Amino acid sequence: MLIDSHCHLDRVDLKPYAGDFRRLMEETSAAGIGHMLCVSIDLEHYPRMRNLVAPYPQVSVSVGVHPNERGRREPTPEVLVELARDARNVAIGETGLDYYRSTGDLGWQHRRFRDHIAAARSCGKPLIVHSREAREDTLRILTEEDARDVGGVLHCFTETWEMAKAALDLGFYISFSGIVTFKTADDLRAVAAKVPRDRLLIETDSPYLAPVPHRGKSNEPRFVAAVAQCIAGLRGMSVEELAALTRDNFFCLFKDAVPVD
Numbered sequence: 001m002l003i004d005s006h007c008h009l010d011r012v013d014l015k016p017y018a019g020d021f022r023r024l025m026e027e028t029s030a031a032g033i034g035h036m037l038c039v040s041i042d043l044e045h046y047p048r049m050r051n052l053v054a055p056y057p058q059v060s061v062s063v064g065v066h067p068n069e070r071g072r073r074e075p076t077p078e079v080l081v082e083l084a085r086d087a088r089n090v091a092i093g094e095t096g097l098d099y100y101r102s103t104g105d106l107g108w109q110h111r112r113f114r115d116h117i118a119a120a121r122s123c124g125k126p127l128i129v130h131s132r133e134a135r136e137d138t139l140r141i142l143t144e145e146d147a148r149d150v151g152g153v154l155h156c157f158t159e160t161w162e163m164a165k166a167a168l169d170l171g172f173y174i175s176f177s178g179i180v181t182f183k184t185a186d187d188l189r190a191v192a193a194k195v196p197r198d199r200l201l202i203e204t205d206s207p208y209l210a211p212v213p214h215r216g217k218s219n220e221p222r223f224v225a226a227v228a229q230c231i232a233g234l235r236g237m238s239v240e241e242l243a244a245l246t247r248d249n250f251f252c253l254f255k256d257a258v259p260v261d
């Protein structure tokens with residue numbers, strides 16, 4: 001059984017499933033994906049996302065506003081905490097910093113990131129952190145806000161071992177997406193081989209970043225198998241062993257997630 005620790009199910013392309021979300025979910029289960037964490041990117045789409053996954057107990061959700069979402073409703077810690085009071089909610093995010101797609105004065109990103117950390121602290125749930133070209137500020141804010149107390153994951157990790165090490169020292173988990181399978185990702189594969197086995201997670205970030213050999217397609221949770229296979233190979237373990245340890249790590253970090261048998 002594999003777990004997709006980060007996907008956006010409300011954005012997955014349903015064309016291969018004749019537009020039927022239920023068929024996507026059936027085929028995902030049939031492919032051995034036992035659990036998914038469907039991640040929020042803004043408050044406007046959140047209610048629709050939450051309704052879409054409601055019939056599927058194998059899907060947990062998070063609530064948060066992505067650092068690239070501008071001009072949307074700004075989330076206060078109170079609103080985030082209120083929305084996280086939901087039996088299916090297991091995390092706050094995704095949040096973080098992105099200096100690749102946003103430029104100029106990014107004080108608003110910093111404030112929003114700090115508000116998410118405050119919300120996570122107040123509801124006792126882990127953070128899902130997105131960080132792109134913002135290594136130093138991400139680590140600085142996590143440290144300043146004592147994010148060590150709440151814990152979380154650096155998702156879709158694409159940075160250096162030094163950053164991974166700093167995040168691990170803060171008690172964070174590291175999650176790898178399909179990027180680890182890309183031809184040019186040798187440095188990232190070296191990082192994926194080195195992350196301690198009790199801090200490793202895998203994800204698709206569907207519908208983005210489809211792994212080899214699905215490049216060019218819309219990504220979906222069952223393609224997490226390609227990420228698992230790649231990392232298992234790097235670490236000299238079987239896919240089954242990698243699946244088991246990333247499953248244990250998932251339920252250890254997201255302690256409110258309920259496994260479905």
Ligand SMILES: [Zn+2]
Pocket residue numbers: 006007008039094205
């Ligand atoms: Zn995402």
